[in-house]
Amino acid sequence: MKKLFIDIGGTHLRSEVWSENDVITEYIRSQEHGLLSYIDRVMLQHPDISFIGISYAGQVDQGVLVASPNINIDEYDIASAVKSRYGIPLKIDNDLNCAIRAEAAYWKSDSIAALFVGTGIGAAVIDQGKLVRGSRNMAFEIGHIPYRETPLLCGCGRSNCIELYASGSGISKWLTLYGREQNPNLEQLKNSIIAEERSIAAEFEKAVLHAAGVLVTLSNPEILVLGGGIVEQNPYLVPFVRENLKDYALNPSLKTLQIERSVLDNAPLAGAKLLENSNG
Ligand SMILES: [Zn+2]
Incomplete structure (x- = not known):
C-alpha cells in the first residue's frame, strides 16, 4: 500500500509517494493543475495509494477548501470527492497547522x-x-x-x-x-x-x-x-x-x-x- 503526501505552497507543489521502502518526489508549479486533477494523475500512476495527506497554503475547514490566494481550485470539497472517486481517506490542513505539528514533534x-x-x-x-x-x-x-x-x-x-x-x-x-x-x-x-x-x-x-x-x-x-x-x-x-x-x-x-x-x-x-x- 502506498501513501501520497502533498505540500501545496504559494508557488510550488511538492508531492511524495511513499511505499514500504522508497519515495518518489515531484515538484511542479502550483498553478499548473487543479488539486483534484493532480490527484487523478497520481492515482492513475499509483492506483494502490491508500491515504492522502495534504498541507495547503490557504484556508481549509474539515476537508473543504475555503479560499486560496495563489492556487487553482477545481474542487472545493476535496476530501469527499476523493472518498467517492477512490474510496480512500484524504486529510488536509492549512500549511502552518501542518508545520506546527511537525515542529512540536521535533522540539x-x-x-x-x-x-x-x-x-x-x-x-x-x-x-x-x-x-x-x-x-x-x-x-x-x-x-x-x-x-x-x-x-x-x-x-x-x-x-x-x-x-x-x-x-x-x-x-x-x-x-x-x-x-x-x-x-x-x-x-x-x-x-x-x-x-x-x-x-x-x-x-x-x-x-x-x-x-x-x-x-x-x-x-x-x-x-x-x-x-x-x-x-x-x-x-x-x-x-x-x-x-x-x-x-x-x-x-x-x-x-x-x-x-x-x-x-x-x-x-x-x-x-x-x-x-x-x-x-x-
Ligand atoms: Zn490580506
Whole structure:
C-alpha cells in the first residue's frame, strides 16, 4: 500500500509517494493543475495509494477548501470527492497547522508557536498540546491582521494587511511598484544605493517584528519557531528577531521564550505525514 503526501505552497507543489521502502518526489508549479486533477494523475500512476495527506497554503475547514490566494481550485470539497472517486481517506490542513505539528514533534514541546515567512506570512499555535483552530480553522491568520494602509492589494482583497510588508509577495509587490528588479535577498536590499529598496527591507523587518510580537504576546509560547523560504534565504532574521523582539512584545512573556529557526527540510510536508494519525 502506498501513501501520497502533498505540500501545496504559494508557488510550488511538492508531492511524495511513499511505499514500504522508497519515495518518489515531484515538484511542479502550483498553478499548473487543479488539486483534484493532480490527484487523478497520481492515482492513475499509483492506483494502490491508500491515504492522502495534504498541507495547503490557504484556508481549509474539515476537508473543504475555503479560499486560496495563489492556487487553482477545481474542487472545493476535496476530501469527499476523493472518498467517492477512490474510496480512500484524504486529510488536509492549512500549511502552518501542518508545520506546527511537525515542529512540536521535533522540539518536543506542547506550547509552541510558528511564524513562517515565505510567499505569505503565516502562524500557528499549539497550546497545552492542542492545536488552536478557531471555529472555522482560521485562528492565527496573522498575515491578514490590519497593519498600515498601502497602495497595494493583498490576496484577501484588502490593502492594509501586514502580509503586504512582511512577506515575499509583499516585497515583490513593492519592488514592482517602484519599478525595481525582483530580489528576495534582504541584505542586498538593505545595502542598496536605491532609497526605495532600503526602505522596503526596513519596513519588512519592522513588520516581521510586529507580527512576531503580536503572536508571542497573544499566545505566550515556550518556543517560537521561525521558518519559510524568506527566513531560509535570510538566516540573519532569526538573531535579528531574538535581539529586537523586546520592543514588540509583552516583556514577561519573553523571559523564558526560546526563539529557534526551523531545521526541518519542509515542515508543512512533514506535518502532512502526521495527519493520518491525528485527531486534533
Ligand atoms: Zn490580506
